[in-house]
Amino acid sequence: MEITLSPLSPSVNQTFYTSLFDLQDGERVRTCLQCGTCSGICPFGYIMKFPPGKIIGAIRAEIFEQVLKTDSVWMCVSCNACASFCPSNIPITRVLMTRTKEEMILAGNVPSELQAALENTQRYGNPLGESPRKRADWALGLQPEVNLLAKTRQPVEVLWYVGDYASYHPRMQSATRALAKILNALGVNFGILGPEEYSDGDSQRLAGERGLFEMMAQKNGQVFRKYKFNEIITTDPHAFNALKNEYPALGIEYPVRHYTQFLFERLEQIKPLLKTEIKAKVAYHDPCYLGRVNGIFDEPRALLSAIPGVELVEMSHQRINSLCCGGGGGGMWLDGFQWEKAHTRLSEWRVREAISANAQILAVACPYEPPRFEDATKTIPAASQLKVREIAELLAESMDL
Amino acid sequence: MKIAVPIKFVPDLVEELTIDPSGTALDTTWLRLIINELDDHAVEQAVLLKERGGGDVTVLAAEADGVDDFLFTAAAKGADRLIKLTGDFSTADNHALGRAFADVIKELQPDLILTGVQAHNDLDGSIGPLLAEYLGLPYVGYVAGITPGGDKVIARKEYAGGLVAEVEVKLPAVLGIQAAEQPPRYVAYSKIRQIMGTAKIEERPLGALESGGGVMIERMFQPEAAERATMLEGSPEDVADKLVGLFKELGTL
Numbered sequence: 001m002e003i004t005l006s007p008l009s010p011s012v013n014q015t016f017y018t019s020l021f022d023l024q025d026g027e028r029v030r031t032c033l034q035c036g037t038c039s040g041i042c043p044f045g046y047i048m049k050f051p052p053g054k055i056i057g058a059i060r061a062e063i064f065e066q067v068l069k070t071d072s073v074w075m076c077v078s079c080n081a082c083a084s085f086c087p088s089n090i091p092i093t094r095v096l097m098t099r100t101k102e103e104m105i106l107a108g109n110v111p112s113e114l115q116a117a118l119e120n121t122q123r124y125g126n127p128l129g130e131s132p133r134k135r136a137d138w139a140l141g142l143q144p145e146v147n148l149l150a151k152t153r154q155p156v157e158v159l160w161y162v163g164d165y166a167s168y169h170p171r172m173q174s175a176t177r178a179l180a181k182i183l184n185a186l187g188v189n190f191g192i193l194g195p196e197e198y199s200d201g202d203s204q205r206l207a208g209e210r211g212l213f214e215m216m217a218q219k220n221g222q223v224f225r226k227y228k229f230n231e232i233i234t235t236d237p238h239a240f241n242a243l244k245n246e247y248p249a250l251g252i253e254y255p256v257r258h259y260t261q262f263l264f265e266r267l268e269q270i271k272p273l274l275k276t277e278i279k280a281k282v283a284y285h286d287p288c289y290l291g292r293v294n295g296i297f298d299e300p301r302a303l304l305s306a307i308p309g310v311e312l313v314e315m316s317h318q319r320i321n322s323l324c325c326g327g328g329g330g331g332m333w334l335d336g337f338q339w340e341k342a343h344t345r346l347s348e349w350r351v352r353e354a355i356s357a358n359a360q361i362l363a364v365a366c367p368y369e370p371p372r373f374e375d376a377t378k379t380i381p382a383a384s385q386l387k388v389r390e391i392a393e394l395l396a397e398s399m400d401l
Numbered sequence: 402m403k404i405a406v407p408i409k410f411v412p413d414l415v416e417e418l419t420i421d422p423s424g425t426a427l428d429t430t431w432l433r434l435i436i437n438e439l440d441d442h443a444v445e446q447a448v449l450l451k452e453r454g455g456g457d458v459t460v461l462a463a464e465a466d467g468v469d470d471f472l473f474t475a476a477a478k479g480a481d482r483l484i485k486l487t488g489d490f491s492t493a494d495n496h497a498l499g500r501a502f503a504d505v506i507k508e509l510q511p512d513l514i515l516t517g518v519q520a521h522n523d524l525d526g527s528i529g530p531l532l533a534e535y536l537g538l539p540y541v542g543y544v545a546g547i548t549p550g551g552d553k554v555i556a557r558k559e560y561a562g563g564l565v566a567e568v569e570v571k572l573p574a575v576l577g578i579q580a581a582e583q584p585p586r587y588v589a590y591s592k593i594r595q596i597m598g599t600a601k602i603e604e605r606p607l608g609a610l611e612s613g614g615g616v617m618i619e620r621m622f623q624p625e626a627a628e629r630a631t632m633l634e635g636s637p638e639d640v641a642d643k644l645v646g647l648f649k650e651l652g653t654l
């Protein structure tokens with residue numbers, strides 16, 4: 001597409017620009033230095049017609065409408081790398097990229113895969129389009145039986161918000177069962193919501209569907225209010241992020257931790273239970289919304305290091321500079337679209353990094369990752385021996401659960 | 402152009418279907434209903450025609466769980482009028498539903514009636530031709546594109562094998578939609594919520610259901626295992642090898 005430099009519709013431009021100021025720290029967009037750091041660090045910056053810095057440039061040139069005419073914002077996987085390295089501290093991902101996607105959605109310019117995930121969320125409360133009735137089916141047959149709060153109505157210490165992919169994805173269900181077994185082994189008094197649980201909505205929000213996110217949050221809020229618990233733990237870093245950083249503004253406020261934080265606190269109790277050696281070089285992949293966005297880098301590593309036989313190795317992108325698996329911000333539902341544009345997948349880059357680091361196991365802590373990375377090990381010949389394991393799976397294995 | 406789009410809700414296959422104890426109907430305890438996909442296309446096609454040439458779109462539906470949300474979504478897409486037939490439709494077959502729609506549509510006097518060409522629960526024929534019969538109008542089915550032209554339209558009718566015919570139809574007429582010219586669009590949830598505050602659903606109480614001409618269901622059952630199937634056993638590699646062998650034997654490879 002040709003870019004015309006004359007203003008097309010200054011009012012669209014102005015309305016969009018000022019709408020950014022209504023968001024928390026949105027006004028910082030004014031302080032952009034046009035340094036290009038964001039576009040450089042963005043994993044797909046080289047493919048976007050308008051990477052973040054250029055979007056701001058376009059707004060300043062009053063040609064924002066041109067941005068909406070390209071579909072390049074759908075290459076953004078909301079990994080927050082740009083925002084983490086912006087010298088002006090502009091909340092690029094949360095404000096600029098998300099608002100741009102919102103405009104695309106309002107204009108009806110939505111890739112069909114993403115549309116299906118959003119429609120599924122509206123209809124079934126999960127983007128996979130699975131039956132809400134089956135949300136706790138992963139727990140069938142587990143002993144002791146997982147405490148379904150709707151059934152027992154008992155107050156619990158911990159409400160485990162299991163989340164979409166951890167509940168439904170066939171590859172993730174084993175990790176979800178592993179975590180249930182660990183919690184039981186530690187004697188944690190926990191419960192789940194099962195069919196009453198809705199998608200956390202965070203990835204839908206970052207894909208630009210704010211209204212849908214709010215609907216999900218309100219539904220979850222209503223269910224949370226029905227039960228008594230001290231805190232929430234999540235399997236999914238995106239759910240953790242939503243509950244910690246987004247739900248409170250909607251009046252839904254509970255103490256929340258990611259499961260790796262929760263287990264880390266009990267590390268001394270866990271250590272003697274870690275009996276079976278897992279002799280392997282393990283690279284840990286920092287999920288964007290656990291590490292970069294919420295600063296949790298050490299707890300997952302400490303859990304892995306506690307497993308006898310595990311030797312932690314680091315990949316070239318790590319901690320705050322971690323490389324997104326490609327699933328965030330709607331990326332989970334834009335695989336075909338992004339493949340068409342890039343002919344590569346971020347998960348494949350990441351798997352190559354794990355191989356370069358001589359890792360035998362790629363350890364993860366986000367339910368988007370096992371299926372994504374496992375698929376990548378099948379397409380990268382050098383990675384065919386690399387195993388992708390959730391931290392909970394490794395812990396449970398070492399605990400002989 | 403005045404367009405009427407009668408739509409129906411069908412069982413959602415995301416939930417497993419079970420047969421009720423009578424053995425002649427679905428058990429409705431866990432039944433979840435969803436818009437018939439092709440009716441969703443009919444709504445999209447109507448809105449596209451309105452956007453191109455102006456007009457007025459009325460969407461009609463029989464009362465069911467989730468119908469209100471669907472109607473509001475249609476309004477957010479561009480439908481002007483929403484009509485809901487109220488009453489007990491639990492036993493309505495297409496003959497009965499068609500007659501109920503026909504009564505309201507007669508009153509609306511639309512130029513064009515668009516509806517999905519079929520639905521997965523059509524046991525007694527699809528709604529379109531039934532409606533056309535009750536209204537005394539011409540019908541063209543399997544339509545995947547419409548060009549309006551005064552008192553007629555040209556409908557692109559799809560045939561098997563990739564053949565397409567352009568059929569000129571005098572209005573008013575009923576068209577069974579196979580696919581809209583664009584896939585049904587997405588409407589942001591905030592827009593739907595907004596329209597819920599402003600759009601109105603007109604309710605029309607249903608008289609008696611008249612299902613004359615429909616079918617009698619003697620027995621409804623899950624597919625039963627027959628003997629023709631061969632199960633390939635073994636590891637995925639073995640199964641793949643055997644499958645390739647079979648394909649070769651049958652001459653498809």
Ligand code: SF4
Pocket residue numbers: 031032033034035036037038039052053056082085086087088089090092
């Ligand atoms: S990194 Fe920050 S300051 Fe630099 S161009 Fe991007 S938004 Fe502007």
Ligand code: SF4
Pocket residue numbers: 038041042043044045052075076077078079080081082083092093097
């Ligand atoms: S959030 Fe990640 S993918 Fe999106 S623009 Fe920033 S760096 Fe690029």
